[in-house]
Amino acid sequence: MVEVKNWQLGRNMEYPYDENRPKKQWAIVFDLNKCIACQTCSLACKTTWTSGKGQEYMFWNNVETKPYGSYPLAWDVNVLEKLGHQHWDEKGKKYLGKTIFEGAEPTERAVHFAPQDEDWMYPNVGEDDCTGNVKYGTHIDINKQHDEWMFYLPRTCAHCTYPACLASCPRKAIYKRPEDGIVLIDQSRCKGYGECVKACPYKKSMYNSHTRVSEKCVGCYPAVEEGKQPMCVQNCIGKIRIMGFINPPWPGKVRKDNPVDYLVHEKKLALPYYPQLGLEPNIYYIPPIHASIDYLVQMFGPRVEETIENYKKLSKDPVAQGLLVLMGATDRIIHKFDVRGGIAYAYDEKGNEIVNVPVTEPVIERDSYDSKLGSIRVNN
Numbered sequence: 001m002v003e004v005k006n007w008q009l010g011r012n013m014e015y016p017y018d019e020n021r022p023k024k025q026w027a028i029v030f031d032l033n034k035c036i037a038c039q040t041c042s043l044a045c046k047t048t049w050t051s052g053k054g055q056e057y058m059f060w061n062n063v064e065t066k067p068y069g070s071y072p073l074a075w076d077v078n079v080l081e082k083l084g085h086q087h088w089d090e091k092g093k094k095y096l097g098k099t100i101f102e103g104a105e106p107t108e109r110a111v112h113f114a115p116q117d118e119d120w121m122y123p124n125v126g127e128d129d130c131t132g133n134v135k136y137g138t139h140i141d142i143n144k145q146h147d148e149w150m151f152y153l154p155r156t157c158a159h160c161t162y163p164a165c166l167a168s169c170p171r172k173a174i175y176k177r178p179e180d181g182i183v184l185i186d187q188s189r190c191k192g193y194g195e196c197v198k199a200c201p202y203k204k205s206m207y208n209s210h211t212r213v214s215e216k217c218v219g220c221y222p223a224v225e226e227g228k229q230p231m232c233v234q235n236c237i238g239k240i241r242i243m244g245f246i247n248p249p250w251p252g253k254v255r256k257d258n259p260v261d262y263l264v265h266e267k268k269l270a271l272p273y274y275p276q277l278g279l280e281p282n283i284y285y286i287p288p289i290h291a292s293i294d295y296l297v298q299m300f301g302p303r304v305e306e307t308i309e310n311y312k313k314l315s316k317d318p319v320a321q322g323l324l325v326l327m328g329a330t331d332r333i334i335h336k337f338d339v340r341g342g343i344a345y346a347y348d349e350k351g352n353e354i355v356n357v358p359v360t361e362p363v364i365e366r367d368s369y370d371s372k373l374g375s376i377r378v379n380n
C-alpha cells in the first residue's frame with residue numbers, strides 16, 4: 001500500500017497503487033430534489049449497452065428509493081456494516097475512520113462482500129416505499145421536521161479516482177483512462193475472477209454468467225469522445241443531471257466557470273456519496289432537502305446540512321439558477337458556462353456557444369380572441 005491524497009476525506013489514505021490522476025476526470029452531478037424515478041435513464045442505458053445474453057438483470061444505471069430500495073439487495077447496508085464505525089472530526093472536515101482499503105483483511109485489497117445471484121434479481125425492490133404513513137385527511141408540513149420521507153437515488157459507476165475494482169483485479173484487466181478518468185474492464189484480459197464485483201462497494205462491476213467476464217458502466221466513452229454527454233444524462237426526463245469534468249480542489253485548479261467545479265467546489269451544492277469508503281467517487285449529489293438528516297449525514301458526510309442550506313438560498317442566486325436550467329438543455333458536454341442578462345449560456349471545449357436558455361421561463365398571457373387569426377382560444 002502507498003499513501004495517496006483523497007480530498008473528499010480531508011487526509012491522505014492507503015491505496016495499492018500510486019496516485020495517478022487523469023488529465024480530465026469524468027463526473028456527473030445529480031439534483032436529487034428533482035428525480036422522479038421514471039427510470040428513463042436506466043432504460044436508455046439498458047437499450048444502449050446491456051440488452052444481450054447474460055445481461056438480463058444488469059443495470060449499469062439504476063434508480064433506487066431510499067432508504068428501503070437497493071440494487072443489488074442491501075449493497076449499502078452490507079458494506080457499511082462490514083466497514084464498521086465511521087466517524088469524522090468535530091468540524092466535519094477530516095474522516096477519522098478507516099476506508100475500505102485500510103479496513104481490508106491482509107489477504108484482500110479492499111473490504112469485500114459478494115452479493116448472491118438472487119440479490120441482483122429485484123432492481124425495483126422497495127420502490128416508492130416511504131418511512132411512514134401520512135394519515136388520511138392530513139398533509140406533511142414541509143417547513144417542519146417530519147418522519148415521512150423517501151427519495152430517489154440514481155446511480156452509475158462513479159469512475160472513482162481510486163477504484164476498488166481496479167485495485168483488486170489479479171489480472172490487471174481494469175484500467176483508468178488518462179484522458180478522461182473513465183474506468184474500463186478490458187474484456188479480452190478479464191478471466192471472470194470476480195474480485196472486482198466483491199471489492200466495488202457500490203456494486204457497479206457485474207458478472208456476466210453467459211460470457212463469463214465482468215462488465216460495468218463504460219461512462220458512454222464513445223459519446224464523451226465526441227463531446228457528448230452519456231445516454232443516461234441525455235435522456236433524463238427530469239433534467240436532474242449534468243455530466244462534465246471535475247478538478248481536484250487544489251490551489252489554482254478549480255474553475256468557477258466549469259459547471260461541475262461550480263456545483264461541487266465553488267457553491268458547495270453537491271457532495272459525493274459515501275466518501276468515507278475512500279474511493280473518491282466522481283458522481284455527486286445535490287442532497288434532498290426533506291429527508292432525515294442522520295441518514296443523509298451517513299450517506300453524504302457531515303457537510304450535508306451546509307449543502308442543504310446553500311440549496312435553499314438558490315432563489316437569490318441567478319448564476320446558480322442559470323446553471324441548473326442548463327441541466328438537460330443540451331446533449332453536448334458543457335465545459336464552460338456564463339449567466340448574464342437573465343440568460344444562461346453554455347460553451348464547448350473550444351469556447352463555442354452550444355445553447356442558451358432563459359433563467360426564468362417567460363409567462364405570456366394571451367387574449368382569448370386572436371384578431372390576427374380570427375380565432376378564439378379556449379384555455380381551460
Ligand code: SF4
Binds near residue numbers: 157279
Ligand atoms: Fe470501480 Fe465500483 Fe468505482 Fe465503478 S464505482 S470505478 S466499478 S470501484
Ligand code: SF4
Binds near residue numbers: 045060218220
Ligand atoms: Fe449507462 Fe452510459 Fe450512463 Fe454508464 S454513462 S450508466 S454506460 S448510459
Ligand code: F3S
Binds near residue numbers: 169170171173189213
Ligand atoms: Fe479481474 Fe474482475 Fe475480470 S477481478 S479478471 S476484471 S472479473
